[in-house]
Amino acid sequence: xxxxxxxxxxxxxxxxxxxxxxxxxxFLEGFDFGVGMLAPFLGKTDTERRVVxxxxxxxxxxxxxxxxxxxxxxxxxxxxxxxxxxxxxxxALFLMLLxxxxxxxxxxxxxxxxxxxxxxxxxxxxxxxxxxxxLLWGVALANLMRGVPIDASTxxxxxxxxxxxxxSVAGGISIVLxxxxxxxxxxxxxxxxxxxxxxxxxxxxxxxxTTVVMLLFVILSYFETDMFxxxxxxxxxxxxxxxxxxxxxxxxxxxxxxxxxxxxxxxxIALSTVTVFMCLYPRVMISSLNPDWTLTIYNTSSNPYxxxxxxxxxxxxxxxxxxxxAWNYWxxxxxxxxxxxLDY
Amino acid sequence: xxxxDLARWxxxxxxxxxxxxxxxxxxxxxxxxxxxxxxxxxxxxxxxQMTKFWGKIFLLNFAVGVVxxxxxxxxxxxxxxxxxxxxxxxxxxxxxVEALVSFFLESTFLxxxxxxxDRLPKKVHLASIWIVAxxxxxxxxxxxxxxxxxxxxxxxxxxxxxxxxxDFFALLGxxxxxxxxxxxxxxxxxxxxxxxxxxxxxxxxxxxxxDVFKASFxxxxxxxxxxxxxxxxxxxxxxxxxxxxxPMKMAxxxxxxxxxxESAPWTVFAVIDPETKENKYQLEIPYALSILSYxxxxxxxxxxxxxxxxxxxKYGPGDYIPPVRTTFWSFRIMIAAGMLxxxxxxFGTYAVIRGRLERYRRYLKWMIPAISLPFIANSAGWIMxxxxxxxxxxxxxxxxxxxxxxxxSSGMVATTLIGFTVVYGALAAVFIYLVVHFVRQGVxxxxxxxxxxxxxxxxxxxxxxxV
Numbered sequence: 119x120x121x122x123x124x125x126x127x128x129x130x131x132x133x134x135x136x137x138x139x140x141x142x143x144x145f146l147e148g149f150d151f152g153v154g155m156l157a158p159f160l161g162k163t164d165t166e167r168r169v170v171x172x173x174x175x176x177x178x179x180x181x182x183x184x185x186x187x188x189x190x191x192x193x194x195x196x197x198x199x200x201x202x203x204x205x206x207x208x209x210a211l212f213l214m215l216l217x218x219x220x221x222x223x224x225x226x227x228x229x230x231x232x233x234x235x236x237x238x239x240x241x242x243x244x245x246x247x248x249x250x251x252x253l254l255w256g257v258a259l260a261n262l263m264r265g266v267p268i269d270a271s272t273x274x275x276x277x278x279x280x281x282x283x284x285x286s287v288a289g290g291i292s293i294v295l296x297x298x299x300x301x302x303x304x305x306x307x308x309x310x311x312x313x314x315x316x317x318x319x320x321x322x323x324x325x326x327x328t329t330v331v332m333l334l335f336v337i338l339s340y341f342e343t344d345m346f347x348x349x350x351x352x353x354x355x356x357x358x359x360x361x362x363x364x365x366x367x368x369x370x371x372x373x374x375x376x377x378x379x380x381x382x383x384x385x386x387i388a389l390s391t392v393t394v395f396m397c398l399y400p401r402v403m404i405s406s407l408n409p410d411w412t413l414t415i416y417n418t419s420s421n422p423y424x425x426x427x428x429x430x431x432x433x434x435x436x437x438x439x440x441x442x443x444a445w446n447y448w449x450x451x452x453x454x455x456x457x458x459x460l461d462y
Numbered sequence: 463x464x465x466x467d468l469a470r471w472x473x474x475x476x477x478x479x480x481x482x483x484x485x486x487x488x489x490x491x492x493x494x495x496x497x498x499x500x501x502x503x504x505x506x507x508x509x510x511q512m513t514k515f516w517g518k519i520f521l522l523n524f525a526v527g528v529v530x531x532x533x534x535x536x537x538x539x540x541x542x543x544x545x546x547x548x549x550x551x552x553x554x555x556x557x558x559v560e561a562l563v564s565f566f567l568e569s570t571f572l573x574x575x576x577x578x579x580d581r582l583p584k585k586v587h588l589a590s591i592w593i594v595a596x597x598x599x600x601x602x603x604x605x606x607x608x609x610x611x612x613x614x615x616x617x618x619x620x621x622x623x624x625x626x627x628x629d630f631f632a633l634l635g636x637x638x639x640x641x642x643x644x645x646x647x648x649x650x651x652x653x654x655x656x657x658x659x660x661x662x663x664x665x666x667x668x669x670x671x672x673d674v675f676k677a678s679f680x681x682x683x684x685x686x687x688x689x690x691x692x693x694x695x696x697x698x699x700x701x702x703x704x705x706x707x708x709p710m711k712m713a714x715x716x717x718x719x720x721x722x723x724e725s726a727p728w729t730v731f732a733v734i735d736p737e738t739k740e741n742k743y744q745l746e747i748p749y750a751l752s753i754l755s756y757x758x759x760x761x762x763x764x765x766x767x768x769x770x771x772x773x774x775x776k777y778g779p780g781d782y783i784p785p786v787r788t789t790f791w792s793f794r795i796m797i798a799a800g801m802l803x804x805x806x807x808x809f810g811t812y813a814v815i816r817g818r819l820e821r822y823r824r825y826l827k828w829m830i831p832a833i834s835l836p837f838i839a840n841s842a843g844w845i846m847x848x849x850x851x852x853x854x855x856x857x858x859x860x861x862x863x864x865x866x867x868x869x870x871s872s873g874m875v876a877t878t879l880i881g882f883t884v885v886y887g888a889l890a891a892v893f894i895y896l897v898v899h900f901v902r903q904g905v906x907x908x909x910x911x912x913x914x915x916x917x918x919x920x921x922x923x924x925x926x927x928x929v
Contacts, residue, residue: 176573179528183565189535190558197550204539204546205867211540212878216885219529223889226525230896273543273869420551421626428558435562439570446570450577461577 128425129415130400132195135432137395139191141388143184144255144293148387149380150174150181152301154221154248155294158241160305160316167241168229168460173308175462176450178225180443182218194428198272198418199402206266206274206403207258210281214254221247229462252297253290257281259394260289260335263343265404268411272418275407285342292335295328296387299367303380310455318371321379325368332364332390350399353392360389466866468875469541472882474848476533478841479886483527485840488602488647489654490520491595493685495588497678502588511905512674514579516658521576522896526889528569533882535561541875545855545865552618552627553608560604567597602646607639612856613847614638614707625859641703645696648689649843652803653836655686659810660833661901663826666819671904680814687807690836694800697843698754705755705763708857710773711850713766714786715793716751717741720765726751731794736786739767777858784852792846799839806832 153174161167192200204211220243228240264285267276302324305317336357340346363385370379398404402418405411419425454460463471494516501509535557538546546554574582575590582590610633611618617632618625627633662679666672704712713719717732719739728750733742752761766783773782806829813819819826855862 176577179569179573180566182532183561183569186532186535186565187558187561189539190554190561192554193535193539193546193550194554194558197546197554200539200550200554201543201546201867204536205541205543205870208540208867208870208874209877211536212881215533215536216881218532219885219889222529223525223892226521227892227896230522231899271868272547273867275869420554421621424551424555424627427627427630428555431559431562435566439562439566443566443570446574449574449582459580 126416128422128429129195129419131429132191132419132425133395133399133402133415135429135436136188136191136195137392138436139184139188140395141391143181143188144387144391145384146181146184147178148252148297149300149304150178151248151252152297152299153305154244154301155298156301156305156317156320158245160302160313160320164234164237165456165460166313167237168462169309169313169454169456169458170305171225171228171244171462172458172460173305173454175225176446179222180446182222191428191432195420195425196402196415196418197420199413199415202268202272202274202403202413202418206268206276207261207281209278210254210258214251217247217250217254219247225462229460249294252293256290256293257286259293260286260339260342262398262403263289263339263345263394265343265406265412267407268403268405268413269407270411272411272413285338288331288335288338292328292332295324295331296364296383296390299324299328300380300383300387303367303376303383306376307380308453310453314453318376321367322371325371329361329364329368333361336361344404345394345397350401351396353396356389356396357393360386360393363389463872463876465870465872465875466863468872468879469866469870470862472541472875472879473537474845475879475883475886476530476537477848478844479890480527480530480534481840481844482837483523483530484602485646485650485653485836486657487520487524487527488595488598488650489652489685489689490516490523490657491591491598491654492651493654493658493681494520495591495595496681498588498591502584508674508677511907512678515674515900515905516678518900519897521572522893522900524572526893530886530889540878541867541870542855542865543867543870545860547624548860548865549611549625549856552615552625552633553611555627555630556604556608556611556633560601560608564597564601564604568594568601571597599647602650603639603643606643606646607633607636610636610638610642612854613642613851615856615859620859625856637703638707641696641700645693645700645843648693648696649836649840651689652686652693652807653840655682655684655689656803656807656829656836657833658682659686659807660829660831663829664901665904667823667826674905676819679810679819683807683810683814686803687811690800690803690807694804697800701754702756708851709764710766710769710782711784711789711847712755713764713769714784714789714850715846716763717744717786717790718751718763718765719767721768722751722763722765724762725749725760726755726763728754732790734787734790736783780853780861782853784850789846789850792842792849796839796842796846799835799842802832803835803839806835 153170157167157170161170189200192203224240224243224247228237228244231237258281261281266274267280269275299321302317302321306314306321309317363382367379367382367386370376370382400415401412402415403413405413420428494513497509497516498513500506501513538553571590571593575587575594578587578590614636615625616636617627617629619628620626633639659679659682662675662682665675666679701712717729717734719741725748727746727748729741730745730747732744735742749759751763752759755761755763766786770782774780806825809825810819810829813822813825851857853861853863855865
């Protein structure tokens with residue numbers, strides 16, 4: 119009896135925790151994806167590129183663990199969701215893994231040899247390795263919101279190409295643009311001189327475009343999904359605040375308040391993610407074939423005991439993680455310039 | 463080939479590949495932490511140079527280990543969806559804890575260590591590499607507790623056709639874990655030790671920066687000796703545990719078809735024919751298997767035919783005999799490599815203690831190819847453990863063929879199998895190239911920052927105008 123009383127609460131708690139992990143992933147790795155995409159454009163010389171890459175040097179790996187943890191948490195708390203999502207979005211995940219593999223070693227290998235062609239090769243890998251994951255996550259999120267063909271045995275019956283549509287590509291582009299903006303603002307805080315100017319200019323130029331495309335995606339979502347009508351929890355002001363934060367970036371940049379504009383793209387990312395998860399709740403993967411086949415937090419979750427154990431572990435470790443990662447950002451808070459010792 | 467076979471190949475390739483890098487990371491992390499401790503305590507620049515030199519190689523290695531580790535976690539869902547659904551409520555737990563407790567610590571403090579030289583107080587910086595080493599060890603503990611569940615399921619019950627966790631501490635107290643974990647950790651330290659001694663031997667032979675590399679050799683060889691010996695001891699306890707937990711794996715690794723008599727001989731070599739279920743030739747050492755299994759001269763060891771009948775009665779009709787030749791030979795390759803490691807590191811320790819290392823040039827030459835021994839042993843050990851468990855994916859609960867993703871086609875698995883294998887091969891080539899480059903370069907005696915000549919590089923897209 120006890121398990122039935124506490125079960126749904128635990129499932130909701132884990133849905134929230136996974137939302138938190140994705141917010142952490144998008145917020146943190148969002149800017150290092152952005153920086154990776156911008157490195158070959160904003161860095162005109164090799165040293166400038168090294169400066170750009172070194173701004174995320176101490177952070178990117180820790181940021182990526184938010185994704186790995188989200189994956190692990192899904193496996194432990196909602197194995198049914200984990201199994202269907204990962205086997206269903208198979209080829210998309212394959213591409214993302216290749217991107218993350220290439221990008222991860224590229225940071226480490228790039229500056230180890232004094233050869234131009236060597237470094238340019240890795241710069242390309244960093245660029246595409248940073249572009250593909252946000253693009254694919256945007257496509258994946260759009261499909262999660264719209265629904266995908268899931269059959270009665272909870273398996274995804276579509277193909278990779280079924281995931282690609284105007285709507286999902288719009289989702290991918292929105293996230294790429296948002297992360298580019300986020301990354302440029304991060305660079306404006308972490309670099310000096312001409313690099314900082316370029317980062318700010320780029321942010322100013324791309325800000326309006328990002329806002330328009332995001333708005334377009336929201337409008338498309340109205341027609342393509344049931345997020346506006348069948349929402350689990352009414353997100354209320356949350357999406358509006360996300361939009362306002364994005365618009366405010368322009369004004370903060372104009373006022374020369376780079377720090378605030380970075381905070382605002384962060385808020386946009388966090389609140390947009392929260393909005394999506396609130397509208398989905400308690401569904402995790404909508405079946406486009408039959409509403410009865412939709413995966414929810416209830417029909418995919420682990421047993422209450424597992425959830426309880428995991429809750430104890432998560433609630434004790436996540437605050438610690440946030441604390442020492444914050445300390446990491448504090449240690450390396452100084453701007454990076456060509457005069458510094460560049461490790462990457 | 464069917465999707466399940468391809469998925470098994472993919473798991474085998476990605477796991478063995480990942481585990482080439484993992485033990486070296488763990489082993490080097492401790493060795494480097496020790497070197498840096500010497501630097502901080504003695505304030506001797508030699509140890510700083512040493513730390514930095516091995517640290518560079520460690521970071522290359524760690525990077526490949528990290529990126530291939532993501533695949534390890536994701537491929538359960540991608541290729542083994544039904545397995546994930548069946549055991550997720552148990553098996554997912556340790557994986558999530560591994561990420562929460564270990565991966566975050568490891569990656570954050572590794573970043574602090576790489577970029578923290580000269581930016582942090584010496585002792586805080588030293589602490590960061592120790593935290594990396596300990597977090598990597600904890601990571602091994604969690605992932606091995608998940609693997610131990612596959613070998614010897616504990617702390618669960620079957621509800622509605624799936625395994626659900628009932629006792630988290632039973633997972634952590636799994637007897638399989640506590641024979642497997644020491645074996646893996648000592649093996650990792652031995653890997654680090656032999657890697658360092660092999661490269662140091664090369665540099666000593668080349669007469670290059672002998673001061674630093676002789677000191678490195680001394681540290682590496684003692685770790686290699688103690689750790690490879692302890693790996694064997696832990697391996698012995700693991701083999702004994704196998705007798706009760708997975709006797710079929712034991713019988714297969716011995717090529718033992720019929721149950722032995724009162725005292726069991728150990729087969730050194732055999733020509734195994736799985737079709738006729740007999741061995742054509744075999745060379746045996748009397749009593750040795752009884753000693754290996756029970757620490758005494760007597761004790762019968764059950765053979766595969768008897769166990770097959772027993773399992774058929776228990777689990778229903780089916781073939782419960784794993785690929786015998788693979789299990790048999792991987793076990794022997796592991797043992798042979800391990801024994802060579804012990805002998806070579808014992809001789810090296812002797813040479814160092816007598817102060818005659820440089821006079822044994824032939825020995826030093828052997829130590830260079832000997833770098834491969836721990837990698838061979840690590841791979842063979844995992845192949846024996848995982849192949850010897852077949853046909854089960856979770857022993858006694860689910861067969862491998864039932865764990866695969868039902869709707870992922872063989873074409874898709876083949877695509878990713880080829881894709882990952884090609885990328886992994888390229889990564890290995892680049893990794894080895896860089897390691898060789900660093901080894902040739904040797905220790906950096908003064909600060910040297912590689913610089914490419916300052917000129918404007920072509921940008922990927924020329925539409926971004928200069929500011």
